[in-house]
Amino acid sequence: MMQHNGKTGILLINTGSPNEPTVPATRAFLAEFLSDPYVMDMPAPMRWLLLNALILPCRPRRSAEVYRRIWTPAGSPLRVGMEKLKTGLQARLPEAEIVVAVRYGCPSIREGLGALAARGVNRIVVAPLYPQYAAATTGSALSAVYRHAAGRWNVPSLSVLPPFYAAPEFVDAWVAVARPLLDAFRPGHVLLSYHGLPERHIRKGDPSGAHCLKRPDCCDDIGDANRFCYRAQCVATTRAVAERFGWTPDAYTVCFQSRMGRRTPWLQPATADTLQQLLDRGVKRVAVLCPSFVVDCLETIEDIGMTARDHFLARGGEAFEWIPSLNDHPVWLDALAAILGRL
Numbered sequence: 001m002m003q004h005n006g007k008t009g010i011l012l013i014n015t016g017s018p019n020e021p022t023v024p025a026t027r028a029f030l031a032e033f034l035s036d037p038y039v040m041d042m043p044a045p046m047r048w049l050l051l052n053a054l055i056l057p058c059r060p061r062r063s064a065e066v067y068r069r070i071w072t073p074a075g076s077p078l079r080v081g082m083e084k085l086k087t088g089l090q091a092r093l094p095e096a097e098i099v100v101a102v103r104y105g106c107p108s109i110r111e112g113l114g115a116l117a118a119r120g121v122n123r124i125v126v127a128p129l130y131p132q133y134a135a136a137t138t139g140s141a142l143s144a145v146y147r148h149a150a151g152r153w154n155v156p157s158l159s160v161l162p163p164f165y166a167a168p169e170f171v172d173a174w175v176a177v178a179r180p181l182l183d184a185f186r187p188g189h190v191l192l193s194y195h196g197l198p199e200r201h202i203r204k205g206d207p208s209g210a211h212c213l214k215r216p217d218c219c220d221d222i223g224d225a226n227r228f229c230y231r232a233q234c235v236a237t238t239r240a241v242a243e244r245f246g247w248t249p250d251a252y253t254v255c256f257q258s259r260m261g262r263r264t265p266w267l268q269p270a271t272a273d274t275l276q277q278l279l280d281r282g283v284k285r286v287a288v289l290c291p292s293f294v295v296d297c298l299e300t301i302e303d304i305g306m307t308a309r310d311h312f313l314a315r316g317g318e319a320f321e322w323i324p325s326l327n328d329h330p331v332w333l334d335a336l337a338a339i340l341g342r343l
Helices: 023-034 044-055 059-070 077-092 109-118 135-150 168-185 199-204 230-245 271-280 303-314 330-341
Strands: 008-014 097-102 123-128 157-160 189-195 252-257 285-289 319-322
Touching: 008 077, 008 109, 008 135, 023 044, 023 059, 077 097, 077 330, 097 109, 109 135, 123 135, 135 157, 135 199, 168 230, 168 285, 168 319, 168 330, 189 230, 189 271, 199 230, 230 252, 252 271, 252 303, 271 285, 271 303, 285 303, 303 319
Parallel strands: 008 097, 008 123, 123 157, 189 252, 189 285, 285 319
Antiparallel strands: none
16 A cells, blocks of 8 residues: 555445345345446336336345345355455555445445444555446445445545546456456457446436437547446446457457346447347357456346356357456456555
8 A cells, every 4th residue: 555644444335235145135235226326217106106116016026036046154245255355455455444345235334334433543554446437336335435434433444446447457457367268268249248227327417418328439438427337347348458459450349238127218329139149140159248347246146147147058059158356366466555555
């Protein structure tokens, strides 16, 4: 870490998961998650009605079943993965106090800040582990950090890890993780599948109101109008990874997964639709990377590694390779330590 007076703490933040794969625990998790105005950005009465009249009566049972598919004896894969990440990072940054927190569920951001205060830190590096900025992820997490930090009598000094979507260390880590698997698998096509967002979230992040999703090349470069654009940052990540691998434009596709609802337009192309289009073109061997996640979770393990794989193979695909995320790979641990050490 860079030299600072006093003890430094690092707050590693991710989204979260239910405490257990049961209907009550999943309902509590979804209620907190979907009550967030950064996630469901609509007037509070409408959000409350939609959540309580339509979503919570039905969705928790289905979601609990999905969580049971990926649950481990040690608990949620995301929670287990975050603890492994913390352990590996702590070995590389022994002078720092490192704590894991999640935006929804436990351990909460409030609890994480309290734990760091109890350890006597006077400066906190806040690390939202979302490579690309989105109001629904990074924005929501930082809003919670600022709110809870401001509520303490001794308000800590905060530094924030900015989006690292094209940081050379991040890109190098993805290459280190993916290259051996891709070389062995030899896919006919590679998908870079990012978590989806409603298109309105992208437009709301454009201060000019005249750039994002207004023309086909709106994400080719990042400037003042789209500096907070999640889609543009996903494209930048893809460009950097493709350059490192030496891929030609026809070798890979950017797509978006985990859509919620059918009435609101979400970012396109959808991962499921793209897989079907590849099958229609005769592509039978597909590999999928998910570079909007640094720790594997429901959206990577189940959405891609299970559901997308099963659908692709059932519809005529011959082979499907899901590339696990960075997790606690040594190259990624070295990279994250280097990135945090500059703050």
